[in-house]
Amino acid sequence: MNASGNKGRTLERAFDVLRALENARSPIRLSEVSRETGLHIATAQRIMATLVGSGYAQTSENGYTLGPVALAQAHAFVLQDPLVKAARPVLTELSDSTGLTASIFVRSGFDRILTARVEAPEPMRYQFPIGRRLPLDVGAGKPLLAHLTDEELQEYLEDYPGVRLASGEHQTSESLRAELSEIRESGYHLGVSERVLGTVSVAAVVRSARGEAAGVLNIVAHDDTVSVDTLRRRIPEVLRAAELIGQQI
Amino acid sequence: MNASGNKGRTLERAFDVLRALENARSPIRLSEVSRETGLHIATAQRIMATLVGSGYAQTSENGYTLGPVALAQAHAFVLQDPLVKAARPVLTELSDSTGLTASIFVRSGFDRILTARVEAPEPMRYQFPIGRRLPLDVGAGKPLLAHLTDEELQEYLEDYPGVRLASGEHQTSESLRAELSEIRESGYHLGVSERVLGTVSVAAVVRSARGEAAGVLNIVAHDDTVSVDTLRRRIPEVLRAAELIGQQI
DNA sequence: CAATGCCTCTCACTGAGTGATAGTTGCTCT
DNA sequence: AGAGCAACTATCACTCAGTGAGAGGCATTG
Known part of the structure; x- marks a missing residue:
């Protein structure tokens, strides 16, 4: 443990x-x-x-x-975290221009944690989502995985059991590894029904001024309102937003 | 320290x-x-x-x-805390029926922490407020003070420096002590411009089934839209809501 | 280039943390 | 009712994790 x-x-x-x-x-x-x-x-x-x-x-x-006390700590965190502070206005603008929900996740161990989010007009909010832990091997987690050090990635993939995506596809250690190197080249990840069925998303790492991966930025949509091709056209916008945030931290 | x-x-x-x-x-x-x-x-x-x-x-x-990680902990907290879970629907109803913001605070050391809130229609939300630490000696903090053990209250009042309320009034150790015993009798506290100028509030402790003070419930309003007398009429409602929550924990 | 402030690392000492054991409480099932 | 069980609390001698003085490194400043 x-x-x-x-x-x-x-x-x-x-x-x-x-x-x-x-x-x-x-x-x-x-x-x-x-x-x-x-x-x-x-x-x-x-x-x-x-x-x-x-x-x-x-x-x-x-x-x-x-x-x-956890709440008090969290409250202080969102007020002082440089990434959250830098991201907020950018997320707002991105959400406005796309009409979608825009979020920031950071890595914590082998999970990611949702640290900032600006909701789409039709919120579909289930529960207060900030602080939620999600896995690294699906959706916006992948860009974070893609920027681990070799040792860490090694450790992660060592006993990776694979996962059945929401689309039904089975993701193996090999398919994941291949996808990660694609992400490293292209700088983004486009996901379709990975964690949740019927959602499409674009995610890109946020690099700090010193070049470290500080977090991921993503936008999500339902595939019944936004087609994959429509979302694909938003990729440059997402990349620009991620870079903009990165410059400020 | x-x-x-x-x-x-x-x-x-x-x-x-x-x-x-x-x-x-x-x-x-x-x-x-x-x-x-x-x-x-x-x-x-x-x-x-x-x-x-x-x-x-x-x-x-x-x-x-x-x-x-603080965020992840906080997220888990709001999902599992009995008081928050019990309070949420009651806060919603209370907010709906009064048109005001309804909140729950719990004591932590000699502070209180905002653990649940349902906002009034006109939100005036500054920043994400959940988790905010506030003092015990003003507003909704008083009912919590009123239910400390004698030793704790002693300790708190020992070197209580007094405070200048937003109304301009100066609150001393003596005036506070007197007010606390009133609260203990009446079961509620009505505050006018204590922490924030131009606000009026009603607060009542939430007692668990075992009789312990588990937290405070309060409603707040601006005094330019809601008069003190109007708010006073809401007191029974607040007391009922607090009791209702208490029964469920 | 001394001086100051901030941080990191080392290391011998020691008392805080540990965990086996035993006691206590409170429940369930005859 | 009381035997049996499970969850929890309290005790205490041992020892290793935590401690803190000190020394050294690295910037920044006058």
Whole structure:
């Protein structure tokens, strides 16, 4: 569960616990936390006590959940993160000109996290989406994968199990690898029904001034209102927007 | 900076660091973190390295900021927190029937955190407000103060410096204390231009089934559209809503 | 080019964190 | 009712992770 080489053990263990809480949809019991994280129950208990004491977790009727401090941290994050701040006006403009939803994701471990979004006029908002974790192997995750270091990509693909896309297509380690090198050349990714059936999207990495991949920018549409060819025409716009954001960070 | 009696030192220190990051409006340097938290630079540095490694912090051009993991945690929080889940439909109804913005705050240390909000039709949204930290001594914070344990309230009022309300009135330790006992009797608080000039609000604690104060519910309005007397007529509604939420948690 | 400030790294010491064990509470199933 | 089980809490001796003084590197500034 904990990949690190033993630097800051206590802290990383606590973060493992927080991650276990994050993954749970409902309150989880201490014993589950212990099982999930591989920590001794006494250790899990001590950590939990501290987490609760600091508001990072809370105890409810039948188990533990995350605490409200997470919200405060998140609030501060969106106010101070350079990428989010730089992206916001650009996303707004991109969403206006395309009529679509425009988003920014950043990589976190082997996931991506939605950090900024400007919704299309017809919002179809399910739930507050900011902060949602999504996988790297579909949709806008691919450009992020494409810019990992060789070692990281190696590690990721090592035991990549493959995935069945929403289109029905099966994505293997090989097909993914091939697609990633295409993305590296073209600078963008056009996805059709990858994570969600009936959606088409264009995504491009945002490169910081120093050339690192700081995140991905993407736009999404339903394929019943926007054809793939129509979306394809938006590619230059997306690339320009991504570059514009990158210059500012 | 760290009030605790030495249980989980490393962890609490890390949280102090996170709190320092949260308070900063822009990237802060390691030495500032060290100063802010009172930690030895080497210690601060080791903790920071771990935080960055886990995505709880990130290094930008000239200093550290919070990391995107905070968002993921927050996202999970709003999906799993019993209070937020129970409150949402009630807030919606209350907002609809009053035409005002309805919110839930929970206490965290000696602050309150906005955990749920349904906006009035004319949103006047400045920035994404969820997660914002606000003080306990004004507005909807008062009902939370009113339900602290005696020791906690003692501690809070011990070196309470007083505050100048937006109305111009000066709130002292004594006037606050008196107001709190009124709130304890009546069960609600009606505030006029306390935190923000020209706003009126009604707030009531949400009591869980076990009788603990789980949070506060409030509604706010501008005093140029809603008179104090008009708002006063909404008090029973607010009390009912708070109770309704409380029953479900 | 000294001086200052900010950061990184090393390393010996030590007390905070650990985890096996035992005790407690509260539930379910005879 | 009480035997049996599971989840949780508390204790405590051991030891290794965390600590912090110190030294060194790298910019920036006067």
